[in-house]
Amino acid sequence: MGTVSVGCFSVTPKMRALVNEVLDSGRISYGPMSQEFEQRFAEIHDCRFAVLSNSGTSSLHVALAALKELHGWQDGDEVLVPAVTFVASVNVILHNRLTPVLVDVDPLYYGIDPLLIERAITPRTRAILPVHTFGQPCQMTAIMDIARRHNLSVVEDSCECMFVRHALQMVGSFGDVGCFSTYVAHLLTTGVGGMATTNNLDYAAVMRSLVNHGRDGIYISIDDDDDLNQMKLREVISRRFNFERIGHSFRITELEAALGLAQLDNWQEMIEQRQANAAYLTRALFTVNRLQLPMVRADSQHAFMMYPIVLRDGDKWPLMVYLEERGIETREMLPLINQPCYRGMWNPDDYPVAQWIDRSGFYVGCHQDLTQDDLEYMIACISGYLNNRISVPRAQLSSIAA
Secondary structure (H helix, E strand, O other), X not given: OOOEOOOOOOOOHHXXXXXXXXXXXXXXXXXXXXXXXXXXXXXHOOOOEEEEEOEHHHHHXXXXXXXXXXXXXXXXXXXXXXXXXXXXXXXXXXXXXXXXXXXXXXXXXXXXXXXXXHHHOOOOEEEEOOEOHHHOOOOHHXXXXXXXXXXXXXXXXXXXXXXXXXXXXXXXXXXXXXXXXXXXXXXXXXXXXXXXXXXXXXXXXXXXXXXXXXXXXXXXXXXXHOOOOHHHHHHHHHHOOOEOOOOOEOOOOHHHHHHHHHHHHHHHHHHHHHHXXXXXXXXXXXXXXXXXXXXXXXXXXXXXXXXXXXXXOOXXXXXXXXHHHOOEOOEEOOEOOOOHHHOOOOOHHHOHHHHHXXXXXXXXXXXXXXXXXXXXXXXXXXXXXXXXXXXXXXHHHHHHHX
């Protein structure tokens, strides 16, 4: 029996063609493929600029670093972050010598709860880092209103969400910076990769410098000294190994950019298929009373990077093990409160929704490569377990459905 995976990666003829174009060019450092990928990704998300990096984590890191530099934040200043997210959302705050302040999440949609944000704001709060978990946009209209009233920056962690809108506006275009991931099993997959979007030229320039060792913005690509008059060429040559700040080697290659660029041709079909798969699972599992299934806000689209399931009561582990034994991949919903690396930083009892999700929540796949048989098999296994039925091998699925 094959595995029903949480993510997918299918090589298309367009991917092969663009990768071969890169290989034939003899140029794999940042160049025309990367630039086109940035430009098209920014346009799709209604932003002026996009900056490629080697991961969503790197994008988050340079976004906070740029804001800290340009706004004069001090070490120890605070960033509000949801109590349910991947560890990267907190790690980048700590690596920038800032202080993460956890805010519990909405019990229905799992994003940072705007009703709790204002209670967490102190004189040292500098930013809000909402996370569009599992493909569900946060309540960005309310969050941006809070940010404006308190003069706070906003960095959207959109690593699990792209190509969808909240209140008719694209994710990644609400805040000062939006950060995306193209890592394995994400919505758009390049192996490794990340993207930061912004409408602010200064933010884009500093982030691009930070990604490339802190390099002077006059020379980002080896193309930047082409076709210049003698005076301008001399200036570029004299500054191309100037480093204006302490940066990082967070660069990506033309090969990853080629993979990403090829996938932009079909992003709408990909999102629609994920949404259709999620709707099919929800219709079939709706009558299983013990489950809280993913909901979609009336003013939002859901990208369904994954399909989150929370048991209304009880421990998630027996069901997760049961599914894994039957070839259905599962993942935790990753609350931060009980991670060993953060032990002692906060009291789990202060985050009751995150505690419930930690105890009872997990997710399965609903990606575009799942077949009808895959969906039916997941439904049969989940409902069979919760209704105390013993599942049979996948080959006999038709008898279960009957």
